[in-house]
Amino acid sequence: MTQSLIQGQNLSKVYGTATGPLVALDDVSFHIEEGEFISLVGPSGCGKSTLLSILGGLEAKTEGTLVVGGKHHDAPRADIGMMFQTSVLFPWRSIRENVRLPGLILGLDKRQQAQRSEELLDMVGLNGFGDRYPGELSGGMRQRVGLARLLAHDPRMLLMDEPFGALDEFTRETMNLELLRIWEKTRKTVIFVTHNIGEAVFLSDRVFVMTPRPGRLEGIVEIDLPRPRTTAMMRDPRYSELVFEIRRMLGVDH
Amino acid sequence: MTMAHIEPVALNPTALPRDPSGPSAARKATVAAFIEAERRNAKRQVLINRALAAGFGVFVIAVWAIATMGGFVHALIIPTPMDTFWATGRVMSADYFWPNAWVTLQEIFWGFLIGALAGVILGIGVAMFGPVRATLYPYLVALQAPPKIVLAPIFITWFGFDMASKIAISVVMCFFPMFLNTLTGLSSVDPNAVKLMRSLTASRWQTFRYLLLPNALPIMMAGVKLCWTLAVLGVIVGEFVGASAGIGYLIYAMNFQLDIAGVFSLIILLSLFTLVIYNLIEAFEARIIFWSQL
Numbered sequence: 001m002t003q004s005l006i007q008g009q010n011l012s013k014v015y016g017t018a019t020g021p022l023v024a025l026d027d028v029s030f031h032i033e034e035g036e037f038i039s040l041v042g043p044s045g046c047g048k049s050t051l052l053s054i055l056g057g058l059e060a061k062t063e064g065t066l067v068v069g070g071k072h073h074d075a076p077r078a079d080i081g082m083m084f085q086t087s088v089l090f091p092w093r094s095i096r097e098n099v100r101l102p103g104l105i106l107g108l109d110k111r112q113q114a115q116r117s118e119e120l121l122d123m124v125g126l127n128g129f130g131d132r133y134p135g136e137l138s139g140g141m142r143q144r145v146g147l148a149r150l151l152a153h154d155p156r157m158l159l160m161d162e163p164f165g166a167l168d169e170f171t172r173e174t175m176n177l178e179l180l181r182i183w184e185k186t187r188k189t190v191i192f193v194t195h196n197i198g199e200a201v202f203l204s205d206r207v208f209v210m211t212p213r214p215g216r217l218e219g220i221v222e223i224d225l226p227r228p229r230t231t232a233m234m235r236d237p238r239y240s241e242l243v244f245e246i247r248r249m250l251g252v253d254h
Numbered sequence: 255m256t257m258a259h260i261e262p263v264a265l266n267p268t269a270l271p272r273d274p275s276g277p278s279a280a281r282k283a284t285v286a287a288f289i290e291a292e293r294r295n296a297k298r299q300v301l302i303n304r305a306l307a308a309g310f311g312v313f314v315i316a317v318w319a320i321a322t323m324g325g326f327v328h329a330l331i332i333p334t335p336m337d338t339f340w341a342t343g344r345v346m347s348a349d350y351f352w353p354n355a356w357v358t359l360q361e362i363f364w365g366f367l368i369g370a371l372a373g374v375i376l377g378i379g380v381a382m383f384g385p386v387r388a389t390l391y392p393y394l395v396a397l398q399a400p401p402k403i404v405l406a407p408i409f410i411t412w413f414g415f416d417m418a419s420k421i422a423i424s425v426v427m428c429f430f431p432m433f434l435n436t437l438t439g440l441s442s443v444d445p446n447a448v449k450l451m452r453s454l455t456a457s458r459w460q461t462f463r464y465l466l467l468p469n470a471l472p473i474m475m476a477g478v479k480l481c482w483t484l485a486v487l488g489v490i491v492g493e494f495v496g497a498s499a500g501i502g503y504l505i506y507a508m509n510f511q512l513d514i515a516g517v518f519s520l521i522i523l524l525s526l527f528t529l530v531i532y533n534l535i536e537a538f539e540a541r542i543i544f545w546s547q548l
Contacts, residue, residue: 086446
């Protein structure tokens with residue numbers, strides 16, 4: 001049997017607080033294969049963002065083992081790209097310069113990065129906006145730039161923490177389709193945090209359902225909807241079944 | 255259990271009809287006229303605002319003129335606007351003016367430069383290096399507690415009646431806001447931006463250079479402006495306490511000789527100078543933090 005890209009064994013995260021230890025993540029085990037699209041879904045406090053931070057190497061786990069690409073993982077890696085709820089563009093850098101930031105920091109070839117940033121801006125539909133500044137763009141456009149920057153240094157794994165959570169419903173849907181289109185093309189491993197069940201089902205190969213206090217992995221739901229996904233599938237009875245299966249696991253159906 | 259049969263409802267959404275030829279010429283003209291009217295209104299508002307500001311200035315000078323020329327206030331206490339105007343010419347053409355102004359100018363320049371630089375350097379040190387923070391921060395804050403004017407007589411004793419003592423007072427006056435604003439600027443950063451830099455495996459230097467420093471610039475520039483006015487204040491206070499040259503020294507001497515119009519003219523000249531440099535700093539600020547207006 002070949003080894004999974006990401007293997008988590010009995011991962012826990014405990015914070016020491018004034019009122020005693022707080023268990024943010026309790027004994028979570030899973031494996032993620034190369035090229036999979038995974039969503040972590042659950043209410044606030046379920047540890048999904050904590051798990052993502054640990055996967056990104058930004059936070060240390062308290063217990064357990066985490067192996068990424070065959071190596072023990074406890075620090076940020078250049079082959080893991082992260083995206084957050086806010087676009088975190090630097091307002092003093094033009095759009096083009098923002099997309100080139102990862103290449104600049106990692107010391108990648110300038111000419112190649114220059115070309116790649118133009119291609120990426122093209123891909124996210126922002127051709128001609130390279131010289132603009134973030135302050136001149138709408139929220140949706142800024143997240144597109146964030147998406148282009150995420151891919152700039154061609155990371156193998158994309159960790160996305162509610163990247164479209166702050167966008168309106170229409171823009172969010174467009175961005176989801178955009179993300180799927182890019183994923184189909186690049187087949188990177190995506191781990192996507194959301195509290196939107198429909199979004200998780202629509203995007204993912206598997207959904208990790210997480211429950212709070214303490215943060216636990218309640219179960220994993222295979223999404224067997226065909227690919228490529230289209231918005232028409234939201235009318236598919238199977239889509240509703242999966243959504244309701246996850247709702248049941250989260251205990252939000254009464 | 256069988257599902258109840260529900261009669262399918264024919265969905266028949268109707269989009270509202272649109273004229274394929276687009277808006278008519280009449281409508282376009284209405285829209286153009288509307289935009290033009292809005293533009294005119296905005297222009298008029300700008301003129302009104304300027305007139306209000308100018309009007310208030312004229313009003314203040316008029317009250318000043320009536321109070322002094324009408325004999326309500328003695329000329330020894332407040333000179334008339336005309337006397338002040340003539341005194342300005344008299345002071346500026348006097349042979350003692352420029353050498354004294356030059357002394358004050360140099361003191362302000364060095365006080366501002368040294369104070370601001372020290373503030374920036376220590377601000378960066380305290381923000382970026384834990385041991386530096388642990389060692390120095392309590393003392394830097396404690397030093398802020400006494401009003402720094404109390405140091406003026408001591409500095410005169412230490413550094414003498416010449417420029418050095420004025421520069422020293424100016425430095426201690428203007429150091430702290432620059433230090434604090436640098437520290438605040440470097441510390442008030444979006445935690446997600448820091449996470450982004452970490453996820454890209456950025457070094458401390460890269461995080462400073464590409465994120466923390468540019469992010470701090472707006473708050474640092476506010477510190478520079480504060481620093482500038484305090485540097486001027488420090489020098490003038492120093493010259494009041496003990497000096498043999500400088501604008502503060504002249505003000506003190508003229509006040510002693512009851513040349514109140516001369517004192518007024520010096521105050522006005524000093525204010526104008528401070529304001530001109532302040533505006534230059536603001537113009538510079540607008541250039542380097544251009545993104546705040548986007």
